[in-house]
Amino acid sequence: MKKFINAIDDLLAESLSGFAGAHRELVSLHLEPTYITRAEKARDKVVLISGGGSGHEPLHAGYVGHGMLDAACPGHVFTSPTPDQMLAAAEAVECGRGVLFIVKNYAGDVMNFEMAAEMLPYEQATVITSDDVAVENSTYTTGRRGVAGTVIVEKCVGSLAETGADLATCKALGDKVNSRTASMGVALTSCTVPAAGRPTFDIAHHELEMGVGIHGEPGRRREPMRQANAIVADMIEAILHDLKPARGSEVLLLVNGFTGTPLMELYLIYHEAARMLEKRGLIIRRSLVGDYVTSLEMAGASVTVCLLDEEIRRHWDAQVQTAALRWGR
Amino acid sequence: MKKFINAIDDLLAESLSGFAGAHRELVSLHLEPTYITRAEKARDKVVLISGGGSGHEPLHAGYVGHGMLDAACPGHVFTSPTPDQMLAAAEAVECGRGVLFIVKNYAGDVMNFEMAAEMLPYEQATVITSDDVAVENSTYTTGRRGVAGTVIVEKCVGSLAETGADLATCKALGDKVNSRTASMGVALTSCTVPAAGRPTFDIAHHELEMGVGIHGEPGRRREPMRQANAIVADMIEAILHDLKPARGSEVLLLVNGFTGTPLMELYLIYHEAARMLEKRGLIIRRSLVGDYVTSLEMAGASVTVCLLDEEIRRHWDAQVQTAALRWGR
Amino acid sequence: MQTATILRAAAAARDAIVANEALIESLDREIGDGDHYINIRRGCQTVVAMRDDLAALPADAALQKIGTKLLSTVGGASGPLIASLFLAMARNIKENGGDTLPQIAAAFTAGVEAIRQRGRADVGEKTMLDVLVPVAQTFSRMAAEGCDRRLLLETLKREAEQGMLATRDMIASKGRAAFLGERAIGHIDPGAKSSQVIIGAICDLAAE
Amino acid sequence: MQTATILRAAAAARDAIVANEALIESLDREIGDGDHYINIRRGCQTVVAMRDDLAALPADAALQKIGTKLLSTVGGASGPLIASLFLAMARNIKENGGDTLPQIAAAFTAGVEAIRQRGRADVGEKTMLDVLVPVAQTFSRMAAEGCDRRLLLETLKREAEQGMLATRDMIASKGRAAFLGERAIGHIDPGAKSSQVIIGAICDLAAE
Numbered sequence A, B: 001m002k003k004f005i006n007a008i009d010d011l012l013a014e015s016l017s018g019f020a021g022a023h024r025e026l027v028s029l030h031l032e033p034t035y036i037t038r039a040e041k042a043r044d045k046v047v048l049i050s051g052g053g054s055g056h057e058p059l060h061a062g063y064v065g066h067g068m069l070d071a072a073c074p075g076h077v078f079t080s081p082t083p084d085q086m087l088a089a090a091e092a093v094e095c096g097r098g099v100l101f102i103v104k105n106y107a108g109d110v111m112n113f114e115m116a117a118e119m120l121p122y123e124q125a126t127v128i129t130s131d132d133v134a135v136e137n138s139t140y141t142t143g144r145r146g147v148a149g150t151v152i153v154e155k156c157v158g159s160l161a162e163t164g165a166d167l168a169t170c171k172a173l174g175d176k177v178n179s180r181t182a183s184m185g186v187a188l189t190s191c192t193v194p195a196a197g198r199p200t201f202d203i204a205h206h207e208l209e210m211g212v213g214i215h216g217e218p219g220r221r222r223e224p225m226r227q228a229n230a231i232v233a234d235m236i237e238a239i240l241h242d243l244k245p246a247r248g249s250e251v252l253l254l255v256n257g258f259t260g261t262p263l264m265e266l267y268l269i270y271h272e273a274a275r276m277l278e279k280r281g282l283i284i285r286r287s288l289v290g291d292y293v294t295s296l297e298m299a300g301a302s303v304t305v306c307l308l309d310e311e312i313r314r315h316w317d318a319q320v321q322t323a324a325l326r327w328g329r
Numbered sequence C, D: 001m002q003t004a005t006i007l008r009a010a011a012a013a014r015d016a017i018v019a020n021e022a023l024i025e026s027l028d029r030e031i032g033d034g035d036h037y038i039n040i041r042r043g044c045q046t047v048v049a050m051r052d053d054l055a056a057l058p059a060d061a062a063l064q065k066i067g068t069k070l071l072s073t074v075g076g077a078s079g080p081l082i083a084s085l086f087l088a089m090a091r092n093i094k095e096n097g098g099d100t101l102p103q104i105a106a107a108f109t110a111g112v113e114a115i116r117q118r119g120r121a122d123v124g125e126k127t128m129l130d131v132l133v134p135v136a137q138t139f140s141r142m143a144a145e146g147c148d149r150r151l152l153l154e155t156l157k158r159e160a161e162q163g164m165l166a167t168r169d170m171i172a173s174k175g176r177a178a179f180l181g182e183r184a185i186g187h188i189d190p191g192a193k194s195s196q197v198i199i200g201a202i203c204d205l206a207a208e
């Protein structure tokens, strides 16, 4: 394992303090328990709190700021945070309009946020994101994994919350965006959990993992490495099979890197994906390309398509001021 | 070699078309010869044109837009672009106030831009960036390499040019920022030039390359892998030895990833670097952390320190609207 | 049940988990995300480190304190589940006492029930419950029959092993492995393994 | 000099470069950035592909066209340098003719001089000039002496090899390798190698 770390036990705290230092004007870091809030507490709005295991940076702390999250609770690498973090974060940011948890659909995240919700002294609701179509629902009961689409949910609900919308309305938009969003990922290399010290999975030089999870969980199948257009075609296929968009639908296309794949290749993937979507009669109205939901050092990428409507598009375009997303005003 | 590509000869064109498609509102792509301009041509200002070999994305195309570059000329991977590209780009964007070339100090880039300058029918000046302190000047005559500090030069001069400053003034600021900026990089893994198909250098699991160049060129020395704080200490040492800043100086700290290193680790590097700079009595006034000048898939990072003054700080803070840097207004 | 016993059990569990690091870790790498060993070890170490704060407390208060602490230190899926087990055991002992073997069996059963509730899961879903549920059932039955202690411990240990091994051929319908469908078959569930290891260690301790 | 000869030379150069791919590429990987082989091959292929546009032209016009084309296709450090060589040769032949051996030697010397100008470099700096300069000098001298053709070609080939090998022990003061200081010692300069390969191939062709 080759990483820029000192002691494994200090990695998270040191990295978070670097994050907070580099973005002083945007965020504040709190320790014991660990959570990140906006530097300036918002007023009179539903507060959005998300969190999850670390190793997916900039998710979630990178999305704390005006127009998006009010607080984020980072857990250990790939390990969901604990209820005390969520409770402390809620107490720090709640301002009378209630708390909305945004949670990626993993047993650990769901159960920890659930226990926090049970103990929470505020009005509360939870949006669970589950955009990963690599997982075919039928075979089991817990639903799909939440992956890169989570950023779109957090961005849109974040914008709505700034308008003063109430908790139920915010939750409804979150569920709507999630239901209109589908993602598919592929890995070319594995990631290595620092505390484990070795790659989560072995993958041969001529292989790729189609449908990999953002924790390096196995996907749909191990396949021979192929040309980009063939790989992207399978991802788009899986996504459209799930979304079944009508011709002429307007979409947001997100090409997300897991870390190890160069931006040059992400843009090539975007080029292929856009071509294929347009061939299906879809209109790409909004785009985002870069590392937004990563998996430690893994080389690979995911493609996410979100079916826009006027409301989602408006909230996507709305001003956002966070470490990782910044536009508008 | 494991990359998201179709045919090696199409990589650049496909990637650029993806870039242009994903950022329609910001840039336009021109082919034969290849260059990228702002979607909206600027008026009555000195135009900034940069370029260089591809494989360093988002450099330079990602910095085309209001407040930064007017055009970028991408070459093949790690191969400087050719004079015809620069001439065509200049013709497309020049608007009566002259052309400023911003060129990283490599023989190929310098000579190609030089030949373009000789043929250029407009008033013209060139800023050559050379911030890499891994290279100790004494030993040879061509000066240092231009690396991540180039982004700071392009950002500040870009801001100045928007104010209507003349060519000489823009060139002067570029030279000033370059002279006040120092960078040092380290690689944990190699990069692979697609057309070459194999790693540019071999590096053992327990080794790092201290002072590596952004093309995977060897640096100061091959060393045993160490803890982050020891690695960063050497980088800061080299940078401060070059800049010799007075205690109390205000600095911009840029921690730049080469691609393969997770954001989590970049923030840890930032944490260490900031600690060390502050211990030397320096004041970190501005920060930037992320992948801004990359080296294909290489794992590693560089630290850049720029000595701020009121002018540089003002131009750093000024509004910028590009694919890779976006703030203000 | 004495608090001292709980602390000895925690130390034994910690040692057993550490002794099985490689296996537990690789299981979660195969069908999970590779952190189960780290999470469980963190939990065990936390409890062991609480020794001094707990020593003076009655068993129910100690279990309560442990559960709360685990909830804020383990994280992941196993954190809230294991915490629920301790909190439910604490509640049960507080109400019904925890001195006799049947009382302890009842408390453990209540703890396992709490995991089922929290995880919305049951036997056969390829989780730690495939170890915990049969062990709890057998424990209660044999404790009621007032059987021989040695036989009880051996039986529980065997139950735990069988439950753990049984997860190998299951498709998971809960937890991270549930996302793998068919591909989870042939891999033992890491939580089932760690639970079996801990139960085995505690049985050995009790047999001394 | 006939344009047909230039085209045959280009084809021979292309074949020789391709035959030396592994070596040339690894040299630029060792002390450069790994693209020299690709750049030079791109240059050779470009010229070969121009065959039909060039066939009808006189040598000076052909060299002019080639130089301009190389300038916009090769890139890197070698692009402007090689382009400068062709453009200067074209100019020289246009002015002084390129029929006799001394005229051709003079044109080549002018081309090498143009590389020196453009690269602000000279012999001993670990570049292609360590091959080109001695070859140009010997070429001019022997052409003036009106020596035996076979001997001339053998001598030029040897000069090229010696110049290439000499770069191994040099510290580079120009080009990418200049950034390596001491670490460049022990590695042959890729541009010197490709130049030697091409000169060797042209000498062999001319010897037929």
Ligand SMILES: Nc1ncnc2c1ncn2[C@@H]1O[C@H](COP(=O)(O)OP(=O)(O)O)[C@@H](O)[C@H]1O
Pocket: A078, A079, A080, A106, A107, A108, A109, C028, C032, C033, C034, C035, C036, C037, C039, C040, C075, C076, C077, C078, C079, C081, C115, C118, C119, C120, C121, C126, C127, C128, C129, C174, C175, C176, C189, C190, C191, C192
């Ligand atoms: N819903 C559930 N009910 C019972 N046990 C579960 C459930 N979900 C997960 N588990 C158990 O938790 C174990 C994984 O724990 P761990 O790796 O620490 O958490 P995570 O899966 O969040 O990384 C699984 O092996 C399984 O035994």
Ligand SMILES: Nc1ncnc2c1ncn2[C@@H]1O[C@H](COP(=O)(O)OP(=O)(O)O)[C@@H](O)[C@H]1O
Pocket: B078, B079, B080, B106, B107, B108, B109, D028, D032, D033, D034, D035, D036, D037, D039, D040, D075, D076, D077, D078, D079, D081, D115, D118, D119, D120, D121, D126, D127, D128, D129, D174, D175, D176, D189, D190, D191, D192
């Ligand atoms: N200033 C210079 N003068 C003469 N030759 C040079 C100069 N700089 C570089 N070269 C030659 O160019 C070669 C490298 O060419 P190439 O790899 O194609 O370009 P780049 O170095 O830009 O990648 C070097 O090996 C050297 O022989």
Ligand SMILES: [Mg+2]
Pocket: A053, A078, A079, A080, A108, C033, C035, C036, C076, C077
């Ligand atoms: Mg986990």
Ligand SMILES: [Mg+2]
Pocket: B053, B078, B079, B080, B108, D033, D035, D036, D076, D077
């Ligand atoms: Mg090059």
Ligand SMILES: [Mg+2]
Pocket: C028, C032, C033, C034, C035, C036, C076
């Ligand atoms: Mg796990």
Ligand SMILES: [Mg+2]
Pocket: D028, D032, D033, D034, D035, D036, D076
């Ligand atoms: Mg090169």
